[in-house]
Amino acid sequence: MKPELEFANGRTHIDVRFGITRFEPLDLGDTKAPTRLKVGFVGTDETIAAMKGWLERCKSGVSAKESRLANLFPCFNPAAGD
Numbered sequence: 001m002k003p004e005l006e007f008a009n010g011r012t013h014i015d016v017r018f019g020i021t022r023f024e025p026l027d028l029g030d031t032k033a034p035t036r037l038k039v040g041f042v043g044t045d046e047t048i049a050a051m052k053g054w055l056e057r058c059k060s061g062v063s064a065k066e067s068r069l070a071n072l073f074p075c076f077n078p079a080a081g082d
Contacts, residue, residue: 008029015071017074
């Protein structure tokens with residue numbers, strides 16, 4: 001059996017995607033919580049440029065994948081947390 005993960009406001013769930021989407025991160029509102037994510041790339045100039053382009057496009061959000069398993073492929077909307 002999978003252990004339950006902790007999320008904001010004391011909520012728990014076994015699935016990280018569901019928990020983050022529905023309950024928010026555990027450290028939500030904590031002044032010590034990270035506000036930035038550092039990312040590093042290893043690859044050719046071409047693959048690094050492609051990855052940077054993909055991340056830039058993700059800034060405006062990513063649509064959910066059509067699937068009968070909706071929790072497996074949720075949408076990502078970075079503006080929703082603002």
